[in-house]
Amino acid sequence: MPHPGCTKSPCADVYAGRRPAEKVSCLGLINRDLGLAYMIDTTPDFPAQLRALTGGAPPDGIFLTHAHIGHYTGLMYLGKEAMATKGVPVYGTERMNAFLKDNGPWNLLVENGYVALRALEPDVAIELPGGLRITPMLVPHRDEFTDTVGFLIEGPRAKALFIPDIDKWEKWNRSLRELANEVDYLLVDGTFASMDELPGRDISQVPHPLMSETRAFLEDTRAKLWFIHLNHSNPALVDGKDVGREGMAFGL
Template sequence: MLTFRDDSVTAVILGNMQDAGLPHAGCTCGRCTAAFQNPAREGYAACLAIVDTRGKKRNTEGHGRGTEFHGDKARVYLVDATPDIKFQLNLLAGVLGEHPQRTNRMRQPDAIFLTHAHMGHIGGLPQLSKEAMFVNGLPLYATPPLCGLIQQTKLWSPLVAELDFRPMPSGAAVTLGEGLVVTAVPVPHRDEWGVGTVAYRIQGPNQSLLYLPDIDSWDEWPEAEATLSSVDVALVDASFYSRDELGGRAPVAHPLVTDTISRFAHLADRLVLTHLNHTNVVLDEGGGAETAVHQAGFRIAQIGDQFIL
């Protein structure tokens, strides 16, 4: 269970792996085998939480209807609902606290922001249904097409009534509290359902953070340099380290870590690498790839890493 500084806004990493986590289902590679044998080596799918412990303040602004703080409790927001959501929520048990009506239950998060529709980013939504956590009126922010897709898909129908959909177009901003604003930033990423992909720019009272777990290519995003330069911290897609990792497969739609390091060397002090595929050699502690990343001045995201905003 994680702890947080009082009277502050903190972004915390709850997962740093590609959609399927570590270990991968059905995989017998060395990293996955080690994780199957030793749970301490497991890794959760990429996820971020925003924790606002300025609990006695009140917010009556923002997108849609106003929201209020729960007495003196922290406000807790998730970015993406991953297949590992039950473990990630448990990391936040100390700030979520007890459910106001149900015994032996924790309070639901105050909202969830979805980046896009791929498995690792919405695969945890079923855990919110009545068979599991059974949320009630949980605000869900996503692009308007993604909100519509979830609402119109019969598979999701038992859950839809328990969610409070807050369509958030690209470029829209939501005020979550005094000095705390989340803005949806459109980015290029494979889009099988035509619902779009966004990163989130989180402006806190003192610092800003960009959460960008998925992007096809830096070349396809002309705003990359300006956007990354405009924030204090940027958590960026680092799915694959180099072309050697692909084993002869066709190029994948993710920027390679080697390319990111080369392109953004001048921004190394603010970039943090996340969304690591289970094949990524930076996962090998003390290995050459991890050493090269650190020597270049970049950081590798770890569960529990916190950034005061």
């Protein structure tokens, strides 16, 4: 937010200089003891988010959820026109990696060695140094280019579930409720608060759980809920409860 072409509040307030912009949803994973930093999704806000995460050094690894533009196009900054990184490990599912290998301009990142693709298998944990584990879970989503995953992130002391995009919790082969009793933090799809947020467009073509539906599923569960990935149309972006904000940190 601001959303291109939007003339309503809060986008208009940003354009008028009355409030700060909000960045695209992105998660960093930091091991301060070992000096390692990973990024989950590379967004159009990659330059500022990399600066916040590492001060500007390339991340030690990137984990991608899917190939919708808010989630991977920040990879462009790793290429020849910008950082020209050396073999940054990029973890994606088979379809995600094939999409990057087989389509320009992303294929040049792979062919020139700016990134090194690493395979993610659904439900198979990647063990990171220092006792961190990250496990991709397939989720139902509009899969035009690739499949879509969320991530279970486990540290020595706590666990988090990160699902920025999912069509509907009912369409998932797992129970959000059960997971909410197994993890400590839920960082989940808060795209829309209500069905009337896309005037002139058919919102059923952009399926997401409404925030109220997600809250209903999670009643009396253990995990602390944070909504992320809010659309500019969502009033919770301005004053909502349980909304993830830039700079928040969670101990694992």
